[in-house]
Amino acid sequence: MNEGSEYRFGRRQVPVDIVDLKVEKEAGVPSRIDDESDDTSPLREHRERGPSMDEILELGEGAPPLILAQRYRLERRLGEGGMAAVFLAEHVGLGRRVAVKVLGELFSDRHHATARFMREARLSARIRHRNVVEVFDFGSTPEGVLFLVMELLEGGDLRAKITQNPEGLPWAVVRGLILQVCRGVAAIHAAGVVHRDIKPENCYVTLDERGREAVKIVDLGVAARVGSKGEGKGGAEDSERISEDGVIVGTPEYMAPEQACGGVDARSDIYALGVLLGELLTGKVPFTGKSRAAVIKAQMKVAPVSLEALAGRPVDATLAAIYARALAKNPAQRFQSVEALAEALAAVSLDADLSQTPPAESSHACEARELPQAQGLRGAAPRALSARHMYVRSLFFVFVGALAATVGALATLWLSASAVGAEHTPDPAEIVAESEGVP
16 A cells, blocks of 8 residues: 555544554564664565565575565565466565465556456455465555465475376376365355366365365466356356456366357356366366367367267266266256266265276266266176076077077178179278277
């Protein structure tokens, strides 16, 4: 805030410098530095003048820390994206380690970028859930630095896991990860928000207090508010569609068909969850292309391949049906809530895997339909056969074998006679091999 601005404290407005003085006193931070003091720490330097955007972006290993907004000591860069950079920082008064996201200089003067950054802070602050990154603070400095403060996550994203397992992860591992992502997305929807960019890079895996893997959803920079608690009714509110004209928001490989047309609701995130599920299981996404436009066109026009085709091997029937239903082109044919998707996933047995051959009824698994119950997939144990029964069966198979041999010999003679002068017909195997290359 600028000098002379006021802060509403209950029903009373007080000058902001009084509030700052109170906070600093309680936190043990010096309220002012005497001009005659010998203190030359970075805190003293940057209480008089905060770091510029250039100084922050040039912060590297071994460089002295910078004090941002008089309370966050920036130590080193953790990473950066297209619009912002993230730094490891510490609150100078509380000693708490945090991550500070700073909007890049190239975007700080652009209305759309700053509006999105502010919206990310506003929407993130509404969501408190163990599977969604927590945002603590947001602000700007007199030097024009726009920043967002969130909990520090140590670990890696789901992209790293997929890269390390290019053929896919076992279902027992995927189950725990995808269910946590579903819970986080459900919390986002409960706050009346659609994420619009669910993908491996935005799902961070860290360890909880018990040493177990915990997934945190990050980056609500392109999120949008929806009506009716995000239950899939109505599109994003026009006031929240902060994007430049002609720009499609999201990542094409995970984008629902309706999102490419500019209209989204909670079921658009369910589509992205389906893509993520398939990628975790197989290491692949259903649609790729040489350009963003090509991928978006495929999302809108081309039916997704089955999970079995994506994996290149037999798959569990229930997982295949869940995947197909989540990726239905028509939102009305998908799961209508993330809770329903999570319930279907939780019902799949832990020992289910892609190596299991699906039963015959899975031939229509790609159609949106009611999913079979997991407990109904287990067959009864085979009954023991008596010695007499086994003897009768052996005689039957001997007779059938002899009959088949006789018929086969006669058929061979007939085909040999009719083959003279016939045109060459392609081997069925050649046709299959050609068709395998078609997406």
